[in-house]
Amino acid sequence: MIMSDTLHPAPETTSDTVLSVRDLTVSFGSADYWKPVVRNISFDVGANETVAVVGESGSGKSVTALAIMRLLPKATSRINGQILLNGRDVLDLPPQAMQALRGDEAAMVFQEPMTSLNPVLTIGFQLAEALKWHRDLSNAEALAEARRLLNRVRIPAAERRLAEYPHNLSGGMRQRVMIAMALACRPKLLIADEPTTALDVTIQAQILDLIRELQADGGMSVLFITHDMGVVAEIADRTVVMFRGDQVETERTETIFRQPAHPYTRALPASVPRLGSMRGTELPVPFPKVDMETGAIQEPEKPTAAPARYQPMVLDVQNLVTRFDIRSGLLNRISGRVHAVENVSFSIAEGETLALVGESGCGKSTTGRSIMRLTEPVSGSITVDGFDAKSVRGPDLRRMRRSIQMIFQDPFSSLNPRARIGSSIAEPFLEHGLGTRAEAMEKVAEILRRVGLGPDAIDRFPHQFSGGQRQRICIARALMLDPKLIVADESVSALDVSVKAQVVNLMMELQASLGISFLFISHDMSVVERIAHRVAVMYLGEIVEIGSRTAIFENPQHPYTKRLLSAVPIPDPTLRRGPSAAAPLELKSPIRSIDYVPQKREFREISADHKVQVWGSEWETEA
Structure with a gap:
């Protein structure tokens, strides 16, 4: 061209x-x-x-x-x-x-922080190495500067993070470490x-x-x-x-x-997606279909069906608590705990999407993993399609997992690079003994067609697909067991705008045709406004506001919810905001002492389907 x-x-x-x-x-x-x-x-x-x-x-x-x-x-x-x-x-x-x-x-910040950071070296060592190489600092001076840099990119508990490894940090925190490393020598x-x-x-x-x-x-x-x-x-x-x-x-x-x-x-x-474009619309609306070569735009039809809150509940979570022990000392005794999820409650109806939103490290992904039993919760109740997910064991656990599947953030790392796509998608069907291999491959071909991929994809490997296509493959694998609920953990966050729109539209089409429910974990508020029926806002392991999409986006009550919405960039350079639009918020650490007793929270009911946590003096300046 x-x-x-x-x-x-x-x-x-x-x-x-x-x-x-x-x-x-x-x-x-x-x-x-x-x-x-x-x-x-x-x-x-x-x-x-x-x-x-x-x-x-x-x-x-x-x-x-x-x-x-x-x-x-x-x-x-x-x-x-x-x-x-x-x-x-x-x-x-x-x-x-x-x-x-x-x-x-010149310095460079790469897109994928997990592959850019050395997994066997501490964060402090990797930051200090660049400082010692280029600025001729002593080890103590380099570590002190590394601590300052972590504070500057808003990583809480910077002193402790210096001694941690990349896998101890969330994806967002790892990216902040990469930015700190690139800015270390003021290029x-x-x-x-x-x-x-x-x-x-x-x-x-x-x-x-x-x-x-x-x-x-x-x-x-x-x-x-x-x-x-x-x-x-x-x-x-x-x-x-x-x-x-x-x-x-x-x-x-x-x-x-x-x-x-x-x-x-x-x-x-x-x-x-432009925040506010859904104002006055009660139900989710697909993204417009855009031809990237001609610039032609096809606006979607707005759905007319009523909200599905009267439908039976596929997922019910009550008072969920998930904590991680911190061990230290010669005897490896418990010295503290990370309160990742604290007293979280919500439900999802059949054919409904609940979006779980909040900052990196707020407990969104841990909530999803706790529901999947990939992480063991400390207390609370989780009911998935009639199963008590917290206590179910053995064959019943396998049966429950047919009802709930998960789509992970990074499709490449969740696919076996040595296995052909057909085998990866068929694996859960065969593992659960739902049919022969021939029946499995027949179903694979049908599901690939449904997610917009041809039958030739069956014999190809993950590296032969684009990021958007790999995410479609992960959706196809999740559909193999005919689940009633899919936990989508940042499943579109790294995709291009047009590919993101295609994948979100695909999820909405599958929901309409198959009645699937979604727990949509995301930090992209503009996408959430498009796809969600209801929204739960998390901060420091707790839900601070929950309600219908219309209530959260058009009538936010909690200062933190307002802050999230005000920080969304607007695709219009004439409306460019100054630094005051995102004044730094003091990020608190979720680490607590062994004897810490969480504060009992109260909620105020704004409407029948809109509740907000009553906030204290720490939010007064935000309000």
Whole structure:
């Protein structure tokens, strides 16, 4: 595809240009055949400027960033063009000079923090290592600076976190560690590859504020790679739009939103859920269908069926408590406990979606895992399709798990990379003895068709699919046992806007046709507004407000709920908010002493299906 140069004229380099990319082409392959995946990209990033690179998976955004940092494998990649960083062409630098440049003059935040952090080294060691290498600090000085950095990116109990390993932290906290590591040496250029995708809206707003603050302090430039048009509108001065390896448009961000020239650029904002667009609508509404090549938009029909609260309950949770012991000392005695879930109660009716929302570390995922019995709760009752989930054992536990399935956040890590897709999807059917292998494969083909994948997917491996397709495969596997309830744990948080819309629409179609209920765990308030019948807001292991989607989004009562909604980025650069819109909230630690007795909470009934926790003096300034 050849695009007109009038849409992205080559910028003129000036003395204050930090990064200048000219005619960048990146190819993958071998000596016999090289396939270009990024073609003739040209843009500049000025001092103290933020340039966003937007596009869907496969558009070449991350490949462009990796080429700038020279992190692509030499044996299988070829880079042509020019990349000037502070006037030096990085493609001509020897390996040692490039190593010294990374982390000092330029730093990068990667999208997947779990694969970017070393699992066998503590958080403190990994942060201190970069500081000692680039800033010549002693071990004590580096650890003190590491502690300050963790505090700055809003990680609670920073002192204790230094001694922990990556697996001890939630996905959002691991991403904050990566951001702290990238910012450690105050680089002149920060390349942020989807740095806030895994973060909840309040932390995302704080990280964006932190980046702006560092820009104001030291003139740092930012190349911000994202598919979130709300974030683009909030932070970017200029925007580069990429589509299938080509640069299709480059303009001031205001122009990109107000007068997009390319059909793909017009389609991107239309794919973004806008908070408040569901006002006055009682039931969930599917996302519009957008053709990303032509920009054509097909609005969905609004459902007319009545809410399903009168239906029988598939899940009933009462006074759920889940805690984790902390052991220390020579005798490994219990020295404290993490109060992950504290006295949580809710129910889900047949054919209903309850969204569980809140910040990273609030206990959302632990609640889902406790219901699945992947984590053992301390007390409370869980009833799943008539089964007492907390006490059921043996064959009854297997029968119960046919009624409840889970879709995990990362589809790639939840699929066996060595097993063909057909075998992975058929496995639960065969394990539960529901039929022969031939019957299983027949059902696999039917379910793959239902989730929008062809029968040829059966013989392929996970790495041969895109992220959105892998998530569809995980949904297909969950459907193999004909469950009545699916726990979807951040199942669309890392997907592109158009793919996210397709997966959410698929879940809603399956709900309408099969009567499936969903516990939809998410931090994306805009998606929740589209998919949920009811919403429960969690903070520090407790539900602080619960009610219908209309009640929560149109009449929020608790200060924390209001804060979550106000932090959602608006895809309109003319409505860009200042730092005061996300003033830091003091994040409390869920760690308590052994003899700690939780405070008894009271709830105020706003309406028949809207309750809010009565809050104390700690929320007075927020209210």
